[in-house]
Amino acid sequence: MSHLPNSLEARDVAYQLHSYTDARRHEEAGPLVIERGEGVYVYDTSGKRYIEGMAGLWSVALGFGEKRLAAAAARQMEKLPYYHTFAHKSHAPSVELAEKLVAMAPVPMSKAYFTNSGSEANDTAIKMIWYRSNALGQPERKKIISRVKGYHGVTIASASLTGLPNNHRSFDLPIDKVLHTTCPHYRTMARPGESEADFARRCAQDLEELILKEGPETVAAFFAEPVMGAGGVIVPPQGYWEAIQPVLKKYDILFVADEVICGFGRTGDAFGSTTYGLEPDMMTLSKQLSSSYLPISALLVNEKVYAPIADESHAIGTWGHGFTGSGHPVAAAVALENLKIMEERDVLGHVRQVAPHFQARLRALARHPLAVEARGIGMLGAVEFSHEMLRDKPGALGGRIFAAMQEKGLIARNLYDTVAFCPPLIISEDEIDAMFDMAEAAVAEVA
Numbered sequence: 001m002s003h004l005p006n007s008l009e010a011r012d013v014a015y016q017l018h019s020y021t022d023a024r025r026h027e028e029a030g031p032l033v034i035e036r037g038e039g040v041y042v043y044d045t046s047g048k049r050y051i052e053g054m055a056g057l058w059s060v061a062l063g064f065g066e067k068r069l070a071a072a073a074a075r076q077m078e079k080l081p082y083y084h085t086f087a088h089k090s091h092a093p094s095v096e097l098a099e100k101l102v103a104m105a106p107v108p109m110s111k112a113y114f115t116n117s118g119s120e121a122n123d124t125a126i127k128m129i130w131y132r133s134n135a136l137g138q139p140e141r142k143k144i145i146s147r148v149k150g151y152h153g154v155t156i157a158s159a160s161l162t163g164l165p166n167n168h169r170s171f172d173l174p175i176d177k178v179l180h181t182t183c184p185h186y187r188t189m190a191r192p193g194e195s196e197a198d199f200a201r202r203c204a205q206d207l208e209e210l211i212l213k214e215g216p217e218t219v220a221a222f223f224a225e226p227v228m229g230a231g232g233v234i235v236p237p238q239g240y241w242e243a244i245q246p247v248l249k250k251y252d253i254l255f256v257a258d259e260v261i262c263g264f265g266r267t268g269d270a271f272g273s274t275t276y277g278l279e280p281d282m283m284t285l286s287k288q289l290s291s292s293y294l295p296i297s298a299l300l301v302n303e304k305v306y307a308p309i310a311d312e313s314h315a316i317g318t319w320g321h322g323f324t325g326s327g328h329p330v331a332a333a334v335a336l337e338n339l340k341i342m343e344e345r346d347v348l349g350h351v352r353q354v355a356p357h358f359q360a361r362l363r364a365l366a367r368h369p370l371a372v373e374a375r376g377i378g379m380l381g382a383v384e385f386s387h388e389m390l391r392d393k394p395g396a397l398g399g400r401i402f403a404a405m406q407e408k409g410l411i412a413r414n415l416y417d418t419v420a421f422c423p424p425l426i427i428s429e430d431e432i433d434a435m436f437d438m439a440e441a442a443v444a445e446v447a
């Protein structure tokens, strides 16, 4: 595609390397340049309107154009645009947000620690866990287990946790202290004749076998999303968490719940951990924490994690970790305002009200003959289509559906041949209908 010289599109191709993009194809195809947003809609430079069916990257809970968030940022910018949290310094927005998150946590948590992205939160969690093992005089306890198809980010350590080939291939990852256990996707991973409950038990058995093979005294932590997101929206089978958690307790392995997608209402509860009765020792939070108006993430740690870190920092003189932007006052002020608006407008109540309709339309989309499965909970969902039935290469059908949806005015996401939907939490029933009407029309057109 050729773009006008000096257009944003042409300059983008000339100067910008994009995340998760085939760079050579981008040189040909160019970008879709989004100019503004309002509610569940974004508009491109030609004025064309799209429903943002992915809330950006699973993150813009309150939708686009929320003026109170802009005002909160402006107020804080004028008062104190920047300060840090190193070396005993603090400021009101970071204190208030830490207090708020500890109060909101579904299980007792001691402290909040701030970072700037989900990846940094998970990376920091690994460093905390290693520091803690050293503090406890267990230097051999450093291995971390996550799951095939889990998504935890892209830094060297968090990309290692991620269980997807594209995050490892050509990057020389994962690092050797990170191990992956079975993906809990019943349809693809269960053995013939295995019930969902039996499959869930086998996932827990696989985890236990891996722990025993490695030596329980060498395994420090298990990382998991309550519901897998970027791996294809994989909802755990019945009984999964009930089987997994006792294994972790048995071997005294820390449980880190990655709530970067699930947190703040996505599953129909405040946290995915609430929905599934999880009792994590640490939680990582981001995305909907600030509706992604500014980058911010947080780790919550319980006393079992905090106390040895505090002792070690005292012994050696510092907890030698921190980002310039940790607890950034403007980002923290936006997150606080975001959480306040969610409460005032009862966004969770709204999610509970519209989620059944969202899930019904998702399942209706999966009645297409090429669809093999609908998966979802709350305002998170995906339909998997079969490239095998068309004898197509993996991802080609998903790519065509994605393009047809975009042409009709819907931005959703294709994860190979799985089409994911994760709209702003404030979406109305009519907007849900408009979204799935476009998705159905796109699928009918190309499949």
Ligand code: PLP
Binding pocket: 057, 116, 117, 118, 119, 120, 122, 151, 152, 153, 154, 225, 229, 230, 258, 259, 260, 261, 286
């Ligand atoms: N964890 C989960 C569950 C995610 O979905 C993501 C991003 O999609 C991350 C971590 C990484 O977050 P970030 O992209 O902010 O580094």
